[in-house]
Amino acid sequence: MFAGVLACQYFFLAPRHNSSPDSPSAKPWRGYDVYAKGRVWSVPKTGHYAKYIEDTFISGYRSIEGIHDRLDALDAAGLIHHPKRGVWPGLKRYAASDRGQPPQNLILEPTGFTNYNKGRGSEYCGYPTQKPLAIYERMIAASCPPDGIVLDPFCGCATTPIAAERLGRQWVGMDIWDKAHETVLDRLRKEQLAVPESELGDHETPQEGRHLITFGDVTYSRTPPERTDNNEVAAPSFRLKMQRPIEPWQKITHKQIVSVLLKAQETTEGVICAGCGRVLEKEFMELDHITPKSDRGENHIINRILLCRPFNGRKRDNLTMRGLVRENKKKDVNWMRNEQLAKIAQSSAEAYAYRVRDEFRTPEIQALIQGLR
Numbered sequence: 254m255f256a257g258v259l260a261c262q263y264f265f266l267a268p269r270h271n272s273s274p275d276s277p278s279a280k281p282w283r284g285y286d287v288y289a290k291g292r293v294w295s296v297p298k299t300g301h302y303a304k305y306i307e308d309t310f311i312s313g314y315r316s317i318e319g320i321h322d323r324l325d326a327l328d329a330a331g332l333i334h335h336p337k338r339g340v341w342p343g344l345k346r347y348a349a350s351d352r353g354q355p356p357q358n359l360i361l362e363p364t365g366f367t368n369y370n371k372g373r374g375s376e377y378c379g380y381p382t383q384k385p386l387a388i389y390e391r392m393i394a395a396s397c398p399p400d401g402i403v404l405d406p407f408c409g410c411a412t413t414p415i416a417a418e419r420l421g422r423q424w425v426g427m428d429i430w431d432k433a434h435e436t437v438l439d440r441l442r443k444e445q446l447a448v449p450e451s452e453l454g455d456h457e458t459p460q461e462g463r464h465l466i467t468f469g470d471v472t473y474s475r476t477p478p479e480r481t482d483n484n485e486v487a488a489p490s491f492r493l494k495m496q497r498p499i500e501p502w503q504k505i506t507h508k509q510i511v512s513v514l515l516k517a518q519e520t521t522e523g524v525i526c527a528g529c530g531r532v533l534e535k536e537f538m539e540l541d542h543i544t545p546k547s548d549r550g551e552n553h554i555i556n557r558i559l560l561c562r563p564f565n566g567r568k569r570d571n572l573t574m575r576g577l578v579r580e581n582k583k584k585d586v587n588w589m590r591n592e593q594l595a596k597i598a599q600s601s602a603e604a605y606a607y608r609v610r611d612e613f614r615t616p617e618i619q620a621l622i623q624g625l626r
Contacts, residue, residue: 266292267292267295267516267601268291268292268293268516268517268601269288269293269521270516272293274288277294277320278293278320283335285341296320296324296327296344297344298315298317299315299612299615300608300615301352301612302346302350302611303315306332309350310332311327311330314326340593340597341600343600346607358549359549378410378436379410380410383409383412384412386416386419389413389416390420393420394420397417397420399421402422402424403417403422403424404424404425408428409430409433409436411433411439411440414426414441415441415446418441418446418447437471500610501614502553502609502610502613503551503553505622509622509623510540511559512621512623513606513622514540514559514602515535515538515559516621517601517602518559523535524537525594525595525597526559526560526561526564526598527558527559527595527602528564528595529560529563529564529588529589530589530598531561531590531591532594538561538562539559539562540559541557541559542556543558554605554606554610558599559598559602564588609622
């Protein structure tokens with residue numbers, strides 16, 4: 254059965270704390286003795302992802318009581334990843350199970366806002382602030398209905414008109430540059446969206462083949478349009494009347510996030526720094542962002558991690574976690590102590606964060622957030 258693209262895997266383990274070695278969650282499974290390494294099994298039984306597993310892979314999954322029975326069922330369904338190297342098995346998590354979130358105002362694909370192949374056939378036309386056509390097409394498709402009109406008062410190298418024309422929208426472009434009109438027509442021709450009427454065959458219309466419009470259909474004027482609205486303000490306020498809703502799990506406090514992540518990154522000896530792998534007392538840990546706020550990183554628990562003070566001091570506000578780990582592995586820095594432990598802490602923190610999101614209203618997660626577990 255196809256269930257979508259595998260998005261990631263996370264370790265379904267938890268710190269053992271005061272768990273008894275005789276409890277089912279502490280018993281070995283398939284050669285993995287997690288209790289000996291300070292962990293116990295934490296196999297999803299409730300919440301969003303457990304329901305997804307039941308609906309997609311294992312009928313009646315949530316009614317399976319025993320932890321080892323659930324592990325066997327997950328393994329039989331191919332949902333457990335057994336690493337060739339490493340300590341823990343991982344539970345596969347599919348992108349199809351993620352309920353997602355509203356699109357943000359940061360577009361990351363296609364990458365490279367001004368990086369073009371400047372060779373033959375490239376869309377690059379030498380304009381210093383030119384953007385990729387695919388980005389404009391994405392914004393227009395998301396923001397303008399099929400019968401709408403796209404306006405670009407600074408159309409410059411004609412990317413907006415080209416994107417609008419390719420998507421079948423009407424468009425209006427303005428620019429102070431005296432070659433803007435010529436550039437629009439030239440790019441329309443290069444994109445095979447338009448052709449001069451003189452190049453049409455005797456029995457060919459603009460709608461046949463590759464010819465969508467003729468240059469005669471592109472109205473050009475050097476005269477500014479006259480206002481007919483008595484100079485009324487077009488947009489009294491740009492303030493959004495409806496803000497993006499914030500889910501309850503995104504509202505937990507700084508103190509509550511720290512409480513959850515301390516449990517996630519805890520061992521019998523202390524707390525693992527998710528950056529360098531050192532095990533220290535919790536007083537040496539600081540809460541930081543995985544993606545910096547300067548890169549539009551958010552404040553909720555999925556984007557937070559506990560780092561030791563020296564490691565976090567090097568991170569500041571301009572490095573992602575991945576970039577900082579790469580930086581600290583350099584010989585002249587050499588602050589990485591145990592990369593394997595750091596990865597375990599990162600994966601455990603991620604697993605706890607997703608549990609908070611998916612199982613927020615359960616008594617177990619509420620007790621965890623309040624520091625009662």
